Amino acid sequence: MDPELLARARAARGFMPPDEGLALYDAAAAVAVTGPFLEVGSYCGKSAVYLGAAARLSGRVLFALDHHRGSEENQPGWEHHEPDLVDPDTNKIDTLGTFRRTIHDAGLEPTVVAVVGDSVTVGSVWTAPLALLFIDGGHGREPAHRDFETWAPHVVVGGTLSIHDVFCDPADGGRPPYEIYCRAIDSGSFEEISATGSLRALRRTKPD
Numbered sequence: 783m784d785p786e787l788l789a790r791a792r793a794a795r796g797f798m799p800p801d802e803g804l805a806l807y808d809a810a811a812a813v814a815v816t817g818p819f820l821e822v823g824s825y826c827g828k829s830a831v832y833l834g835a836a837a838r839l840s841g842r843v844l845f846a847l848d849h850h851r852g853s854e855e856n857q858p859g860w861e862h863h864e865p866d867l868v869d870p871d872t873n874k875i876d877t878l879g880t881f882r883r884t885i886h887d888a889g890l891e892p893t894v895v896a897v898v899g900d901s902v903t904v905g906s907v908w909t910a911p912l913a914l915l916f917i918d919g920g921h922g923r924e925p926a927h928r929d930f931e932t933w934a935p936h937v938v939v940g941g942t943l944s945i946h947d948v949f950c951d952p953a954d955g956g957r958p959p960y961e962i963y964c965r966a967i968d969s970g971s972f973e974e975i976s977a978t979g980s981l982r983a984l985r986r987t988k989p990d
């Protein structure tokens with residue numbers, strides 16, 4: 783990975799450990815089919831820098847989808863709440879400004895296109911086939927399964943589905959990302975390419 787972008791990605795705010803970020807980059811850089819990348823759940827742009835670095839390398843676009851209002855687990859009183867990301871005027875989480883700054887400072891504005899809205903609302907009208915899909919949005923049961931059902935059908939054969947926060951052992955974290963990983967494998971349409979910490983990369987081997 784480009785050393786400057788690697789340093790930017792590591793320094794960016796977010797919940798992606800360095801080894802998993804690099805594995806995400808490696809999986810994206812290895813994508814051999816044409817088409818754009820899309821991530822569900824951008825937060826402050828950390829994973830978008832890893833994915834954007836790979837997208838730029840192959841002259842693609844990364845669509846970075848988020849409503850920027852935070853997941854359940856980012857709300858006040860939850861584990862991943864960061865109080866300085868609450869807009870004092872609206873009293874709502876607003877990560878869009880930090881996201882834009884991260885992408886700007888990384889020099890990735892030509893490559894990373896923010897899509898600001900609800901995952902299912904955008905997904906219901908989305909038609910572009912995806913070379914890579916990264917799912918890291920809401921981690922509750924309903925949002926995770928809906929993201930999988932909404933977006934995985936857009937991954938082309940030969941394309942990559944990556945999922946974050948997959949914990950095989952329930953003691954390590956919540957179940958829904960693991961459940962959708964299992965759904966992908968059990969569908970028979972995806973095979974595992976790599977596993978690094980809680981990051982999984984799968985390749986689509988056949989249509990649904």
Ligand code: SAH
Pocket residue numbers: 795796797798822823824825826827828829830847848849850851852853854856877899900901902918919920925
């Ligand atoms: N990938 C990021 C972390 C994402 S955190 C990183 O590397 O740091 C999860 C994100 O999913 C939050 O920013 C939240 O706003 C977003 N999200 C949750 N539910 C969503 C939904 N229904 N539509 C769009 N974004 C959603």
Ligand code: MG
Pocket residue numbers: 797918946947
């Ligand atoms: Mg995550």
